[in-house]
Amino acid sequence: MRDVVHGGAMAPPQRLRRYTLFILTIVYAFNFIDRQILVVMQELIKTDLGLNDTQLGMLSGLAFALFYTVIGIPVAWMSDRTNRRDIIALALAIWSGMTALSGLVQSFWQLAAARVGVGVGEAGCSPPAHSMISDLYEPKRRATALSIYSSGLYLGVLLGYLLGGFLSEAYGWRTTFLILGIPGVLLAVLLRLSVPEPVRTLGGASEDTRPGFVESLHYVAGLKSFRYFALACAMSAFFSYGTGNFMASFLIRYHGFSVSEVGIALALTGGLGGMAGTFLGGYLTDRVGRRDARWYLWLPGISAVLAVPLALVAFNVEGTAIVLGTYLLAAILGTMYLAPSIAVAHRLVEPRMRAVASALLFFVLNLIGLGLGPLMVGGISDILREMTGRESLREALTIAVSIVLVKALLFWQGGRKLPEDLQKRDS
Secondary structure, eight states, X not given: OOOOEETTEEOOOHHHHHHHHHHHHHHHHHHHHHHHHHHHHHHHHHHHHXXXXXXXXXXXXXXXXXXXXXXXXXXXXXXXXXXXXXXXXXXXXXXXHXXXXXXXXXXXXXXXXXXXXXXXXXXXXXXXXXXHHHHHSOHHHHHHHHHHHHHHHHHHHHHHHHHHHHHHHHHOHHXXXXXXXXXXHHHHHHHHHXXXXXXXXXXXXXXXXXXXXXXXXXXXXXXXXXXXXXXXXXXXXXXXHHHHXXXXXXXXXXXXOOHHHHXXXXXXXXXXXXXXXXXXXXXXXXXXXXXXTTHHHHHHHHHHHHHHHHHHHHHHOOOHHHHHHXXXXXXXXXXXXXXXXXXXXXXXXXXXXXXXXXXXXXXXXXXXXXXXXXXXXXXXXXXXXXXXXXXXXXXXXXXXXXXXXXXXXXXXXXXXXXXXXXXXHHO
């Protein structure tokens, strides 16, 4: 099998590239299994620990996201200078261990501390993985490769919902945390022993001229298009996490689902729908963006507009089949943004800035989307409960979905600014 040259370096054989991408995708799936099992079990946890919706929003959002986003930036800087595979392996072992410890907690604050630990560990996953993938695949195939990796997110969501639903109903939520946390440690060993660190595509830069941390942050933050599509990604994540993290509670409260039934329903809608949307986003933009790079951002903007009315139907009709069908379509359309946005962020910077670019993108995305999305939905639900009673969660989800329409305008503006930033990168 022939090697190919890209970025001034000889690329590894295709079989090795595919194996590395496969393992990294499975690692990312574990990332979201450990993150999302809390969501499917949160009604059980709420009853056992005596929590309210605001506290649930903090556990599934802000408690995790605050440390996840902050730690991610220095980890990314290290990834641009040290062995990325080893960083991911260590991070995987940490977040898996903290997931297992979540089964031993006795209070809200203990569980919040465990979630912080999971967030600290998971901060070491995506920025180094994105950098490795961009070194393995040339620009014209990069969005597709990143979409395959990013689909691991929704594979993890699917498995987290399925396993979390069945195991928690059979063994309880505490044992489920223990069962699902331990395998990640074994995967960390496999990653460390079987995946080589890719050769960096330096693009002619020497080790001595690599950009510093502050220089990288300043360069990325100065890109006009980045400001728009980073905020657009944040609003997309606000939609995904704000509504998705309360979808289990929504189905249980309004449609009479059991925990295991919720696991199946959300695996087939949020999980499979998210996988399909993430892959399609990368695959389609790699094709429509060949002639005009602006479509890497415009296509996610169009899909964003189409997702909102579908989600509004899902939260405001009574027929369960219609609820699940429209939510599936909304999940497909609402997840088409991630891979194209990462690909654009990497295209705009030199190779030694890629991990920092990913970390800064994920900082904005997760701090607003993951940190504030579930917290806002839970907070609005608690506030409205005094006025509308049982309908408060439905109304909170409707409000949250309506707010994120602004992301379509942000993606459009980002696309308009993109040619100028690409010219800056090539000059």
